[in-house]
Amino acid sequence: MYMMKTIFTIFLFVAFAVGLNAQYALPVDFENPQEDTAWTQFANGDDLAENMVLAENPAKDGINTSDNCIKFVVVDNAAQWAGAVSAYYGTLEITDDNHIMQMMVLKDKISPSGLKIEGGDGDPAQIELKASNTVTGEWELLTFDFSDAIGVNYPRLVFFPDFPDDARTEGGTVYIDNIGWAGASPVGPDRKGLVAVYPNPATDLLTVQYPGIYRIAISNIVGQRVKTLEFQATGHKVFDVSDLKTGLYFMTLETADGSISTKFIRE
Incomplete structure (x- = not known):
């Protein structure tokens, strides 16, 4: 499985390598109508566009009051590591003061989600972390500690909306929003x-x-x-x-x- 993920990562790198400039900045709040096009879906069955779309926030009465988010429908035959990748957010500099990232999720089941940074100019060249939600049907803020990558710069960011530890047995719908550094939740x-x-x-x-x-x-x-x-x-x-x-x-x-x-x- 690791080899398959590595091969796919190389493929995505080639796809991003030509003529790509950063156009957005963290946090990823999906309030720009074009921001969903900054992300490339992968390993989600046939990767149909309709399965990853900019959507209205379905639960604005909780911790996330923003207008928009990403709706990601994980299909039943998706790979464990189905997700989306972007190189449109500039270089992610992992430092002593800037190494904890957060992501808001709203899910219909309890399961791990993940963040990954890749293409680093040092060791590790990539690092992938998981965190699980504890509630369903409402927004929850997940935290990912990239302290093992301090001193390395990364050009690409990946999110995994539903990242089971074992082979996938079912899909599901996940809403993703506000990916950014800890303590930097976007202003409403x-x-x-x-x-x-x-x-x-x-x-x-x-x-x-x-x-x-x-x-x-x-x-x-x-x-x-x-x-x-x-x-x-x-x-x-x-x-x-x-x-x-x-x-x-x-x-x-x-x-x-x-x-x-x-x-x-x-x-």
Whole structure:
């Protein structure tokens, strides 16, 4: 089974290797209508498009109040490791401060789910972790500790919605949302309108406004981290971007409410 997974991983790497640039930033919240196209389904029977779709959140009264998520229908003849892979979220840098990832799931049965990071520039080249839900019919936050990969950078992220320990005996429907670093749950859509980034485009000083910002991470169009700012929480942060090359940049704001992804242009 491991050999089959390795061969399939190599196949996916070839598929992603040509002309692929990062377009999104963690956390993966599926609020962008095109974000489901950033993921490639695999090992799920015939991998029909209808089995992995952007869907409305079926339970907004719990811990997940976002509007959208991914609905993944695992077919009965899917491989144990059926899931989806993406290289659209830039380089995942595993550090002492950034090694625990989380994923929200809503499932119709109790079973393990998984996250995997692969294509690393060091050892381990890939690492795969499992965690099981404890409830059905409501959202639950699963945690994955990638501390064994500290110091390694990974270009690809994989999720496994239903990852049994033994051969699969049945399928099921799983909703996936909010994949990201621990402590970085995305801000709800009702709060995103409070973000202000100006001037945009910017040449030297850029201002970011949102209550309780304490960290700003900036990545370029290919997902490379180019600037990280950490400071005492504030609602108004001005900083210099004149050292950046001209082009489009993605920002992740860590705030008292959670994380927010936005972007700006350096001209």
